[in-house]
Amino acid sequence: VGQSQQMVDIGGRFTGGYSNANAFAEVCLAVIFLNIYTLFAASSGRLLRIVALALVACAAAGLLLSASRTALLAAVAGAAAVLAVTSGRQRALLVAAGAGALVLVVLFSPQNVFELVYRRSTESLVNLRPLIWGAYLQQWQEYVALGVGLGREMTVLGGPIYMDRVWPPHNTLLQVTVA
Numbered sequence: 001v002g003q004s005q006q007m008v009d010i011g012g013r014f015t016g017g018y019s020n021a022n023a024f025a026e027v028c029l030a031v032i033f034l035n036i037y038t039l040f041a042a043s044s045g046r047l048l049r050i051v052a053l054a055l056v057a058c059a060a061a062g063l064l065l066s067a068s069r070t071a072l073l074a075a076v077a078g079a080a081a082v083l084a085v086t087s088g089r090q091r092a093l094l095v096a097a098g099a100g101a102l103v104l105v106v107l108f109s110p111q112n113v114f115e116l117v118y119r120r121s122t123e124s125l126v127n128l129r130p131l132i133w134g135a136y137l138q139q140w141q142e143y144v145a146l147g148v149g150l151g152r153e154m155t156v157l158g159g160p161i162y163m164d165r166v167w168p169p170h171n172t173l174l175q176v177t178v179a
Contacts, residue, residue: 013116014065020168023151023175025068029075031059036082039093053097060101067116070172128162129170135161136169136178143178153178 016024038044038052063075079098083091135157142148142156153175154166161167169175 013067014062016062016066020151020154021066022068022071022168023153023179025063025066025071027150028059028063028066029071029078032056032063032075033078033082035059036094036097039097040086040090049093053093053100056097057100057104060098061104064101064105064117069117072117128167132161132167132170133174135167136174147177147179150179 013021014024015021016027035052035055039049039056044052060075063071079094083094086094136153139156139158148155153169156178157166159166169178
């Protein structure tokens, strides 16, 4: 979950302590697919599969609450690929994990997360990406050798970029390089 005291970002997006909803969503994606692998591994016992199923559901709920559009799209594409190569009981486990995630979100979401994702996908915003990318590229000496750590990308900037706010990199390659 992280060490941050602030768990919700501006706009009601869950950040999980990362101060960056998109970084939190990427961690949720990793948790989802690593635990899907655990569900299907032949060496996994019953208890381990139950724990993995619960972790898939919790991480999927976190992913939905983050309202990260790219991560949601990646999760849907990844889940479709996994469903395409599975059948029977394995497919039923995946559907159960997905249903569990939806139930968790509906029960514990402070707002309608589906409305939030829709609003974020349809609102017309000024494209700040070139301004954001320029700010990160100016600080390349700070992170090029070793990075700063996943979810800590915004720490390399000395101050706000636009509208008195420090923005995440908004580019996967740049974010990975900084992290």
